[in-house]
Amino acid sequence: MTAHMTPDDFRRHGKALIDWIADYYEQIETYPVLSQAAPGSIRAALPEGPPQEGEPFAAMLADVERAILPGITHWQSPNFFAYFPANASFPAILGELLSAGLGVQGMLWQTSPACTELETLVLDWLVGMLGLPEAFLSTGTGGGVIQDTASSAVLAALLAARERATGYSNVESGNDPRLRAYCSTQTHSSASKAAGVMGLGRANLRAIAVDATYAMRPEALRAAVEADLAAGLRPFFVCATVGTTSSTAIDPVRAIGDIAREFGLWLHVDAAMAGTAALCPEFRGLQDGLELADSYAFNPHKWMFTNFDCDCMWVADRAALIRALTILPDYLKNTATASGAVIDYRDWHVQLGRRFRALKLWFVIRHYGVVGLQALVREHVRLAQQFAAWVAADPRFELAAPVPLNLVCFRLREGGDDANRALLERLNASGKLYLTHTVLGGQYTLRLSIGGTLTEERHVQAAWAMIREP
């Protein structure tokens, strides 16, 4: 007697769950955006031990409603303005469902050729869709791969850069202690985390000063590289950001790229959130100079309606990345790999196994079409610009940084950090919207990030009304 769920039961429970999810989205605005759960309360609502005998699916779904939902911070709420978005969509959810249903593991081309070939194809599509350099196409020397997150992308870039800089010796023999890398004071913490992970050491990733717009100062980069060279050190890597996490500052990619070329540094460009804007030609100027990049990453799981996780990374020279990460034990050898005619994506990231994530990305692009995606991005940018104009026109508030795209950093002029912190806490405790903060120029600053799939003008208007409340 099998304990497995039968296909007929799966049809029944699956359809009930589809309806549950549709219901969830229809009533998502009724939940507090930021979970109001106290630490430990979710666990306390659940049994301390596992069941000995199996339970009916209805019991699980009831517990989801009763015990899990109060512990959800509703990332898909149209009133979620925190961090950066992680905007999902129905087509992407269906892609995830299909991926789970097929249950394939695409570590090698052979272990599901479609998992590899669809990913390569869709990432080639995106090169055109985003106006990326042709060197990133898989049909040349480069190619794209889906990483889980931008954290893994910057780590992979650092690894490829390290190997290229050391004649592909570090992977075998360990770090050259003279290696030095560069980012800005505003670069995402994942670069520093990766520098620690890879054994470079966080202190050996130099944080270059920024200008008044929080963009990296190229002349400060040059000075740091020259000083390190003069000290007998080995500069090998620089990370430029198009749209920093704190304030969507735009590093000058071309100027940084010129310095990278001059000194032989690997240039990685992190456009995790802002990269989606390049769907629209009018925003591509923000990443001018990208043809100087050795690697590039953006997250469709942030602003392109594709469920987390989905980071797209490209390299101009895939051989450098693969040499840093390939390893081939006997039990993974196969004729397709030996032929050299296929991509084995296990050589493009730290993990061996991988899910069929290209399906959701393919579903999103096909459902919306290029034109549909462009329209949604333009609307989010329009809403943010409008909000920024409201802030600028209100004497009680000030903008804390330029607003190139869809993130508005602002603060109360009076009352300092305490007043701004109190404002944020009042907003989030209301449950009606969720914002987070950053620190810019040493001052506590509120961030309103617009990119939710369901966010419309009325939600931004309501947010502004809440913010202005005395």
Place this chain on the structure above:
Amino acid sequence: MTAHMTPDDFRRHGKALIDWIADYYEQIETYPVLSQAAPGSIRAALPEGPPQEGEPFAAMLADVERAILPGITHWQSPNFFAYFPANASFPAILGELLSAGLGVQGMLWQTSPACTELETLVLDWLVGMLGLPEAFLSTGTGGGVIQDTASSAVLAALLAARERATGYSNVESGNDPRLRAYCSTQTHSSASKAAGVMGLGRANLRAIAVDATYAMRPEALRAAVEADLAAGLRPFFVCATVGTTSSTAIDPVRAIGDIAREFGLWLHVDAAMAGTAALCPEFRGLQDGLELADSYAFNPHKWMFTNFDCDCMWVADRAALIRALTILPDYLKNTATASGAVIDYRDWHVQLGRRFRALKLWFVIRHYGVVGLQALVREHVRLAQQFAAWVAADPRFELAAPVPLNLVCFRLREGGDDANRALLERLNASGKLYLTHTVLGGQYTLRLSIGGTLTEERHVQAAWAMIREP
């Protein structure tokens, strides 16, 4: 005019996809297990560029049937005996669907308390379910976390070990070149890959000799550690494996653990596949000595009916892991984190963002119950032991390694590597089943791995009949 899929359309398409998946499982035995696609053929069946306008969902589903399915290697087929299993189940698929539907990102406790608390709870459940040491419980000094794969778990273990060994200085200042780590010649390639990634260098992870059962020889480990110490080097880490990938060899955890304690090495135990067997008390002897481990990992996504990816990792001292990986920029600060009363799982792995993977694991445990899971594991082991007996009784074949659990390594006695390779290629080209190979004692060896959710006695019987065909 929005381009989004409406909730009603999602209900319709979602239910059609649920039916499609149920149909897929009902007819899964009709597909060739190993995809017979030629390199490039999947891509060639799809448009070279993205659509400008959106397309109907039915068009995508039709393309899945027409273009994607021929490129699928059917991991969920009951005739998939390759590698290790990555066995999915209907409850896990529903868990993935719910996770995608909620669309939360659990980097911090605050960004969805349920995502963190359910994960901690279920991993505490598993400590009891698997007979793991109490030190791994989150209620003490330890705790569990879901990593994507065992590759990431061994990397995280290496990082924590490195920091502990160096007084938490490496993450800042870079690698101490005297550090040395140890595994066996049979340890999974992910350990070597991780050693390269973290800057230790693959050459500084010593591969210790194994005995006739392919288990690490503790006296050889001791000799290597002592020789390195005598040379002024710093041994800091050893990886023991319970169930190697090549042949499910069982390293002697207690003996290795005693040496680790004596010399202050961090002991990581990798039981990626075999760990599931510990659901049954009669198999727990295989990991005797686990209370000496600093960290441990097994993959419910291999043999515990939980969709890939889901690796469960525990540490006895969570502080060491967190100190190696934590980083707290302003934009991630929040009151819950500052209170110290919650877990922020972003500090437990390389990535920042994370999916709500505990849902599928919770669904699996609740659907099957402990007793149901035990019964399925016992049946897989019984089938493998029966197959091994058939091999042993046939004079044309020989067993190539002990069969402690559910993997049988075997070969033709006559004809050498060529005959065995030809046998494997004949089997896989048939489309009726899929096996892979390894090399043991320098000889090409076939592997029959039993752990598919749908695999029954009749499938193993049919496999043996195919293998014995002249």
